[in-house]
Amino acid sequence: MEMIRDVVFDEKPVAVTQYESGVALFSRLFTRLMDSNGFSHPTTVLLAKAALGGAGWLHSSSINGLRKGSLMNPGPRTFVAVQALNEALWRYESKKILIPGTTSSNLYQDARAITEDGVAPDLGWWFEIFAGIRQPKDPSLLGPAISSRKAEEYSAAWGALMRALFMRAGIDLIVEHSRLISQSYPSGDTERVRKCQQVLFGHAVWSAEEFLNELPALTSFSKALGGPASEEDLLEELSHTS
DSSP states (O other): OOOOOOOOOOSOOHHHHHHHHHHHHHHHHHHHHHHHHTOOHHHHHHHHHHHTTSOOOOOHHHHHHHHHTOOOSOOHHHHHHHHHHHHHHHHHHHHOOOOTTOSOOTTTTTOOOOOBTTBOOOHHHHHHHHHTSOOOSOGGGGSOOOOHHHHHHHHHHHHHHHHHHHHHHTOOHHHHHHHHHHTTSOTTOHHHHHHHHHHHTTSOOOOHHHHHHHHHHHHHHHHHTTSOOSHHHHHHHHHHHO
16 A cells, blocks of 8 residues: 655645735734824724714724734724724714714814725625735825824924934035935925925925825935935834934
8 A cells, every 4th residue: 555645745735825914914904004094092082982982992902002003913892993993084084073982183183084985895805805805905004104193293303313414424415405405305305305405404294195205215215325225214213303
């Protein structure tokens, strides 16, 4: 009788890979939901509880795991909480309806919800994203996101960082800044160059959308002066100083 040999699989089963991809995708969307609104962990917990009528189903430890993509098996109430919070933000964003249990919009006045086809996705959408069996229709949802307040903080932090890099490199800021900035932008992009100059000297700030659009050019400028050389490293640096 022919001996049956052990079979060793070098690759993960498709279902496992799909699930891991879904967890990572959910992490990006959940992080976007928090960061585009400028929510801290306590604020997220508080507003999710309000959206659920007082049920504390989203905890700081879960938030940390969801953001990192390390929470591989959250309970169903976690999905309910995330969906409820997102829908409550969408109702305020689109209809100016306060989140239940809150008396003002101070914590979410610039509310930005995750939407699909113009509305907040239902509970099944969020679960299917996590399970890796659905992709969002809008690819821009997969990119980074920041709040308007964070964009202002990053603008100020970037200006301070660049002025320090000029000094460290022994380059005359007043004389050389225009030439060096222009090298990071397409020829003729005078409006963006002018705005960058204003931010550099602390006379203006970028909006959230402007900052994300400028990020590749800002990284190029930073790299040229010996500063952070990738978008991720630049954002990390600005996060520590803003």
